[in-house]
Amino acid sequence: NAGVMQNPRHLVRRRGQEARLRCSPMKGHSHVYWYRQLPEEGLKFMVYLQKENIIDESGMPKERFSAEFPKEGPSILRIQQVVRGDSAAYFCASSAGLAGYNEQFFGPGTRLTVL
Amino acid sequence: AQKVTQAQTEISVVEKEDVTLDCVYETRDTTYYLFWYKQPPSGELVFLIRRNSFDEQNEISGRYSWNFQKSTSSFNFTITASQVVDSAVYFCALSEGGNSGGYQKVTFGTGTKLQVIP
Numbered sequence: 001n002a003g004v005m006q007n008p009r010h011l012v013r014r015r016g017q018e019a020r021l022r023c024s025p026m027k028g029h030s031h032v033y034w035y036r037q038l039p040e041e042g043l044k045f046m047v048y049l050q051k052e053n054i055i056d057e058s059g060m061p062k063e064r065f066s067a068e069f070p071k072e073g074p075s076i077l078r079i080q081q082v083v084r085g086d087s088a089a090y091f092c093a094s095s096a097g098l099a100g101y102n103e104q105f106f107g108p109g110t111r112l113t114v115l
Numbered sequence: 116a117q118k119v120t121q122a123q124t125e126i127s128v129v130e131k132e133d134v135t136l137d138c139v140y141e142t143r144d145t146t147y148y149l150f151w152y153k154q155p156p157s158g159e160l161v162f163l164i165r166r167n168s169f170d171e172q173n174e175i176s177g178r179y180s181w182n183f184q185k186s187t188s189s190f191n192f193t194i195t196a197s198q199v200v201d202s203a204v205y206f207c208a209l210s211e212g213g214n215s216g217g218y219q220k221v222t223f224g225t226g227t228k229l230q231v232i233p
Contacts, residue, residue: 033220042206042225043160056220091160103150104221106160 002027004094004107005074012113019079019086021110025094032075033104034067037089049075082114117142119209121224128197129232136192136227138207144168149183149190150208150221160206166190197231204228 005024013019025032030051035043036059045059049069060067064082069075079086089111093104118141128134140149151163164174166183174181178195194201207224 035223042223045220045222048220059220089158103162103165105162106152108159111158 004029004092004105006090006092006107006110008110009108010111010113012115013082014115015083016081019082019112019114021077021079021090021092021112022074023077023092023094023107024074025092026096026105029094029096029105031095031097032069033093033095034075034077035091035093037091037109039088043091046077079112082112084114087112087114117144117147117209117211117222119207119222119224121207121227123227124225125228125230127230127232130199131196133193133195134197134229134231136194136205136207136229138190138192138224140188140190140207140209142188142209142211144211146211148210150210151181151190151192152206152208152223153203154206154226155203163192163205194229197229199231199233202229202231 004026007022011019023032032049034046036046037043047054047060047067048056049067051069052071064080066078077090089109091109092107095104120139123137126134147168149166153161153163164181171183171185173183180193182191190207192205204226206226208221210221
């Protein structure tokens with residue numbers, strides 16, 4: 001049973017470009033969460049999605065960031081017009097049910113570097 | 116609002132010493148879950164333990180043990196006879212269970228960087 005997959009593992013973008021981060025949850029998991037880890041900091045919740053629905057995006061910046069989890073395919077975190085401050089590790093996690101009742105399994109993360 | 120505090124930013128110990136990582140949490144819920152994760156230098160997050168608020172029994176797993184004290188809102192993690200491979204950043208996390216059964220996000224502490232010196 002494969003774990004949570006994220007790709008790419010490393011992504012380099014120039015300021016103003018778009019970044020697309022992909023997350024495939026564990027088999028049978030329909031709950032996906034995105035977290036951001038800035039250098040030397042802990043993980044900060046960004047968004048929680050179930051299939052085709054955004055449940056909680058309270059941690060997502062209002063501009064330039066969006067997320068989706070389509071019926072088919074991976075969840076996508078999209079950052080438009082990236083800036084240097086977006087450089088961070090972005091972790092995706094999945095669970096079989098609600099976060100509190102089910103542990104979240106984390107992917108290996110995507111490290112985004114904005115030049 | 117839920118909050119997790121890991122006051123120790125960095126700890127260095129010599130191999131074979133015991134070390135305790137502190138975690139203090141705040142929550143208004145009576146049902147909640149506590150977690151510890153390990154992040155080695157390679158960067159991935161490794162799940163270590165989950166505890167629910169109704170189970171205050173301490174747990175031991177090999178060289179790892181956890182002390183959950185509701186009276187002081189603490190969930191401390193002890194590594195016995197530390198090894199170099201234990202060097203990592205350790206995160207404590209909290210999820211409120213949601214009395215209505217609804218979703219509650221996980222809040223992470225800022226992490227404690229542990230360095231085990233050979």
